[in-house]
Amino acid sequence: MANLWKQQGIPHKGWTLENVYDVREDGQSEDETTYETCMMCGHEKIRYVHVVSHPDYGDELLVGCQCAEKLTDDYINPQRREKELRNKTSRRISFIKRSWKISAKGNEYLKIDNHHILISEDSKTHKFTVKIDDNWGKKHFDTPEQAKAAAFKGIEYYKNKGEW
Numbered sequence: 001m002a003n004l005w006k007q008q009g010i011p012h013k014g015w016t017l018e019n020v021y022d023v024r025e026d027g028q029s030e031d032e033t034t035y036e037t038c039m040m041c042g043h044e045k046i047r048y049v050h051v052v053s054h055p056d057y058g059d060e061l062l063v064g065c066q067c068a069e070k071l072t073d074d075y076i077n078p079q080r081r082e083k084e085l086r087n088k089t090s091r092r093i094s095f096i097k098r099s100w101k102i103s104a105k106g107n108e109y110l111k112i113d114n115h116h117i118l119i120s121e122d123s124k125t126h127k128f129t130v131k132i133d134d135n136w137g138k139k140h141f142d143t144p145e146q147a148k149a150a151a152f153k154g155i156e157y158y159k160n161k162g163e164w
């Protein structure tokens with residue numbers, strides 16, 4: 001694996017942290033996950049991917065936390081963003097593991113933060129869809145866990161919207 005730190009023509013400073021994401025944010029299992037490799041140092045199996053950009057470099061780079069710190073010369077925000085994502089991951093896991101109730105039609109539902117969440121199974125396709133309050137999600141999921149992970153995203157979205 002290439003180590004860009006040793007290559008010429010790649011700026012080592014002055015990068016901006018654009019985004020940090022979790023490759024397992026949709027609740028993927030270990031087997032379903034495609035981990036990233038740090039494009040800077042070649043470190044493998046990055047779960048929390050830091051996206052950095054530079055005005056003199058055409059492409060964004062996907063890197064790990066330590067390389068993101070060096071490239072942005074910022075030793076606070078890359079770790080802070082990664083920690084926020086880790087907290088979100090544990091919130092998502094406990095959300096999915098809550099004791100969901102079963103409706104008369106046999107669907108799982110949950111009341112949380114003034115929202116009513118329903119996981120509905122299509123009797124023909126056996127795919128799962130999410131309903132939050134009166135809104136049906138458009139996506140169909142193979143497992144109830146995936147549908148619940150999507151419901152968590154929806155609830156987090158409402159929560160953040162309320163904070164603005």
Ligand SMILES: [Zn+2]
Pocket residue numbers: 038039040041042043063064066067
């Ligand atoms: Zn790296």
